[in-house]
Amino acid sequence: MGTYILRRVLLAVPTVFGVITLVFLLIHLTPGDPVDVMLGETAQAADKVQLRRQMGLDRPLPVQYARYLYHLARGDLGRSLHSGRPVRRLIMARYPATLELASAALVFALGLAVPLGILAAARPHSIWDGLGRVVAVLGAAMPNFWLGPLLILLFAIDLEWAPVSGRDGLAHLVLPALTLGIGMAGVLTRMLRATVLERLGDDYVRTARAKGASERRILLMHTLRNAALPVVTILGLQAGALLAGTIITETIFSWPGLGRLTLLAIQTRDYPLVQGCILVIALSYVGINLFTDLMYGWIDPRLRRPS
Numbered sequence: 001m002g003t004y005i006l007r008r009v010l011l012a013v014p015t016v017f018g019v020i021t022l023v024f025l026l027i028h029l030t031p032g033d034p035v036d037v038m039l040g041e042t043a044q045a046a047d048k049v050q051l052r053r054q055m056g057l058d059r060p061l062p063v064q065y066a067r068y069l070y071h072l073a074r075g076d077l078g079r080s081l082h083s084g085r086p087v088r089r090l091i092m093a094r095y096p097a098t099l100e101l102a103s104a105a106l107v108f109a110l111g112l113a114v115p116l117g118i119l120a121a122a123r124p125h126s127i128w129d130g131l132g133r134v135v136a137v138l139g140a141a142m143p144n145f146w147l148g149p150l151l152i153l154l155f156a157i158d159l160e161w162a163p164v165s166g167r168d169g170l171a172h173l174v175l176p177a178l179t180l181g182i183g184m185a186g187v188l189t190r191m192l193r194a195t196v197l198e199r200l201g202d203d204y205v206r207t208a209r210a211k212g213a214s215e216r217r218i219l220l221m222h223t224l225r226n227a228a229l230p231v232v233t234i235l236g237l238q239a240g241a242l243l244a245g246t247i248i249t250e251t252i253f254s255w256p257g258l259g260r261l262t263l264l265a266i267q268t269r270d271y272p273l274v275q276g277c278i279l280v281i282a283l284s285y286v287g288i289n290l291f292t293d294l295m296y297g298w299i300d301p302r303l304r305r306p307s
Contacts, residue, residue, distance in 0.1 A: 008293045012286060019282045024068055027275045028061060077279070078272035080265075087276040091258060095280065097167055098257035101250070102242040104173050105181035109238075112185045117192030121200065122219055132189050139186015144245060148179040148252035165254035176253045180245055184238045191234050195227040202226075228299050236292030240285035 035048050035057065052058045056067060071078065077087035112135065120132030155175060156164045163172050199205065200223055208218050246259035254260070258277055265273035 005294060005297070008290060008297075012290045015286055016283060019286060020069070020072065020279065021065075023275060023279045023282060024065055027271055027278075028064065077276040080273045081270045082268055087272050090261065090273060091276055091280055094256060094258045094261045097255060098243065098246050098250070098259060101173065101176055101180065101246055101255060101257060102239070104177035105184065105242055106239055108177050108181040109184035109188060110235075112181075113188035113192060117189045118196060118219065118224070120189070120193040121196035122215070124197065129193075132193055136186045136190035136193075139183045139189070142182065144179055144183070144248045145252070147182065148175075148249060151175045151179060152252070167256055172253075172255075176249050176255055179252070180242060180249045183245075184242065187234060187238060188231065192227070192231050195230050196223055199223045199227045225299060229296065232292060232295050232299065236289055236295075240288045243281050243284050 035052050035055070036043075049058075056064060059067075075088065077091070079086055080090060083090070116128065116132045116135060119128035120126075123129060152164055152175065155161045162175050166172050196219075200219075205218055205222060208222055213222075243259075246255075246257055247263055248259070249255065250257045250260040251263055258280065262274065262277040262281070264270075265277060
């Protein structure tokens, strides 16, 4: 198992380096000049040249990239062009709120999808199967930017069951987590139902039935672990996508997280802050996928063997 973990970690290193390089190039090759944003288009040319020199933007792109890697290795993401505060501190102040929202959405999605997907597979063509299909369709068909305002109108304004926006306790977390998690719940329900149904037709399940094992034991002890691999794959991808999905959800509910900070940085063309936010989101995605790879080895011991 240790060799498997080491191999997966080493494979993640070039991925992280590629993410860092891609983020740098996308930010610096995107049209627009932060100097014009800071000084305005009516500023004197000499002032623009001086500020560009102070920020190091007058240097060749490879030199800027080498400087970026040097500062990144020291944990320095630069300073915000507008507030002047270190980007790392701005991100660390907002990142816990995003993790809280994403974790709540993940718990909601799993809490709904796992029992519903298992019941739909164990009792096909029943009311549970029909309910699972409804959740899967609704989760795939309702985008966040539509579902969020709808939940606000219904539960916050009409029924007054939950606050409209902000982050101040569990009540403020319910509607954003529901908005962010319903799509994931739909995907997981559909995948879990299909995978469990497929596994229930395998030879080892028929053998267990022939030995007199109960349906509950067959489902929980024999089927679920063998059906978990594709579900974990989808779960890893969807969990990573939650971080990107927080940009819309946090904006709708005024949730003070990293997604809202990213959107604010884009609107103000605060390039160091945009670069830092996207880098943290991308590296979080890579970390989640690395954890998913490690879960593969725990679920299926055959994957630990070197090829």
